Amino acid sequence: MELWNRLRGMATAVPVERDHLPEPPGPDLLRAAGGALRGQVVTGLITISRDGDEGLRAATADTLGAWPAPTWTAVDEELRERWWWAPVWTVRVAERIADGSAGLLRLVVAGCHHDGWIREAAVTRLADHVPHPAALAVLALRCADWVGPVRDRARATVDERVPVTGAALAVLAGLAYALRARRHGDWLVERVERALRESPVDGLEPLLTARDHRTRRAAYRAALAAGRLGQWQLVTAAVRDGDPLIRAMCARAAVAVAGPDELRELLASRTALVRAEALHALTTAGDPAAAEVALLDRHPVVRSTAQAALRRAGTDPAARYRRLVAVEDPPAPAAIAGLGETGGAVDAVPLTRWLAHPRPRGRTEAVRALRRLGTARPEDLLPLLRDDSGAVTRQVVTSLRQQAGGLDPAVLAGLTAPDNPPHVRLAGYRLLLAGGAWQRVVTDLRLLDDADERLRGSARADLSMWLARQAATTYDSPGPRLAAELDRLTERARPVLGEHRVRLLRFHAGLPAEVNRPG
Numbered sequence: 001m002e003l004w005n006r007l008r009g010m011a012t013a014v015p016v017e018r019d020h021l022p023e024p025p026g027p028d029l030l031r032a033a034g035g036a037l038r039g040q041v042v043t044g045l046i047t048i049s050r051d052g053d054e055g056l057r058a059a060t061a062d063t064l065g066a067w068p069a070p071t072w073t074a075v076d077e078e079l080r081e082r083w084w085w086a087p088v089w090t091v092r093v094a095e096r097i098a099d100g101s102a103g104l105l106r107l108v109v110a111g112c113h114h115d116g117w118i119r120e121a122a123v124t125r126l127a128d129h130v131p132h133p134a135a136l137a138v139l140a141l142r143c144a145d146w147v148g149p150v151r152d153r154a155r156a157t158v159d160e161r162v163p164v165t166g167a168a169l170a171v172l173a174g175l176a177y178a179l180r181a182r183r184h185g186d187w188l189v190e191r192v193e194r195a196l197r198e199s200p201v202d203g204l205e206p207l208l209t210a211r212d213h214r215t216r217r218a219a220y221r222a223a224l225a226a227g228r229l230g231q232w233q234l235v236t237a238a239v240r241d242g243d244p245l246i247r248a249m250c251a252r253a254a255v256a257v258a259g260p261d262e263l264r265e266l267l268a269s270r271t272a273l274v275r276a277e278a279l280h281a282l283t284t285a286g287d288p289a290a291a292e293v294a295l296l297d298r299h300p301v302v303r304s305t306a307q308a309a310l311r312r313a314g315t316d317p318a319a320r321y322r323r324l325v326a327v328e329d330p331p332a333p334a335a336i337a338g339l340g341e342t343g344g345a346v347d348a349v350p351l352t353r354w355l356a357h358p359r360p361r362g363r364t365e366a367v368r369a370l371r372r373l374g375t376a377r378p379e380d381l382l383p384l385l386r387d388d389s390g391a392v393t394r395q396v397v398t399s400l401r402q403q404a405g406g407l408d409p410a411v412l413a414g415l416t417a418p419d420n421p422p423h424v425r426l427a428g429y430r431l432l433l434a435g436g437a438w439q440r441v442v443t444d445l446r447l448l449d450d451a452d453e454r455l456r457g458s459a460r461a462d463l464s465m466w467l468a469r470q471a472a473t474t475y476d477s478p479g480p481r482l483a484a485e486l487d488r489l490t491e492r493a494r495p496v497l498g499e500h501r502v503r504l505l506r507f508h509a510g511l512p513a514e515v516n517r518p519g
């Protein structure tokens with residue numbers, strides 16, 4: 001009774017302000033509901049709740065019912081702020097909630113009001129609109145409300161009035177996992193997971209296909225724990241679900257009960273872990289042919305499973321890879337990778353040959369294989385720093401980073417020339433940074449005003465980090481060549497770095513406070 005009296009009492013003082021609301025948004029804008037549109041959408045919702053006819057309000061409520069959980073959590077926060085723009089409508093909607101004449105949309109929008117009394121009253125009335133998705137969404141939000149009475153009312157409504165199964169459970173679950181990190185977010189998660197454990201298989205169907213991956217994960221965990229999924233469902237999810245964790249969970253379950261045909265179907269999965277699980281089961285059951293084929297899988301975890309299976313069968317996988325690399329021209333990139341995983345130093349010569357592989361992935365795997373075997377020589381890798389593929393240059397940088405101090409700085413500096421492709425310039429930059437403290441500082445200074453935004457930003461950030469964290473513990477001094485260049489570059493950098501940081505740089509480099517200029 002106190003709640004309704006409090007709402008009716010809001011009308012005793014006629015507000016002197018007026019509402020400051022925009023024109024209502026169109027349906028396309030409401031469906032977009034995100035990014036830069038959100039503020040316009042949120043204020044438009046209040047306008048529609050006030051001025052829209054019954055048909056528009058009903059259609060808007062249906063649109064809101066299709067919003068995903070992240071949109072709801074963001075719009076909830078913004079609605080609380082935007083309600084301050086509607087002091088007159090706040091009073092009127094409170095009256096309608098109190099006398100029971102507020103429809104679904106008005107209750108949904110009022111359920112996100114900044115006034116706790118209005119939120120609590122809206123939640124109470126929303127019980128009559130269950131199981132509409134928009135009503136469920138607001139009830140879920142208020143189950144984690146920071147005000148105790150609002151929170152308790154929402155939870156009581158969910159417990160007493162909401163059929164926690166099927167589509168209603170899917171709505172609650174999406175918001176439950178979105179709200180889990182909040183102070184009062186655990187209650188709804190526990191309620192949802194209890195319902196998942198108790199739900200029959202057909203009640204889980206909407207959750208197994210929900211857009212929210214957290215909801216699908218929870219539904220699959222519950223279904224797997226209870227043994228409620230058939231072989232076909234497990235295989236389908238293991239091969240087709242968009243979430244890698246779900247594919248892996250279902251693959252393990254499918255493998256445990258699958259026959260050879262189902263296991264071979266799982267070998268076509270997009271997820272490497274699924275293929276590896278199926279392969280392990282097939283080879284354990286005595287199918288070495290599957291391991292032979294999987295030696296050339298694109299993913300190392302599957303190749304590793306195949307290699308282990310062949311070893312158990314008394315076969316050396318390195319010998320198979322050597323034959324493939326020697327016979328095929330060019331060999332498959334996976335064969336090169338596999339030889340790097342199983343071979344030894346004796347394989348350096350054939351692998352070095354395929355640094356000239358016609359496919360970028362082949363060259364990438366050759367660089368990686370040589371590094372893995374400890375046989376990567378700078379003279380073989382340096383030409384690849386100008387490779388057309390950024391994947392190749394990244395692997396070369398990784399291989400040469402530990403040896404960067406012995407590389408010719410002039411050659412590396414040439415890679416950073418403005419006319420080179422961005423990935424080549426970045427490769428040269430990274431190796432120059434690894435060549436010693438003062439080479440690093442000089443390189444950053446050279447690129448402080450570079451035209452490439454990525455290089456320019458990296459150089460400025462790296463120099464700032466060096467000054468803040470490492471300069472004080474850099475005890476060696478730059479050699480004469482680097483000192484002369486530092487003397488010149490610090491002056492050029494003064495407009496970018498500012499007087500203080502230029503003086504600090506010169507101090508750490510052992511240079512005079514002022515730039516040396518010809519007499």
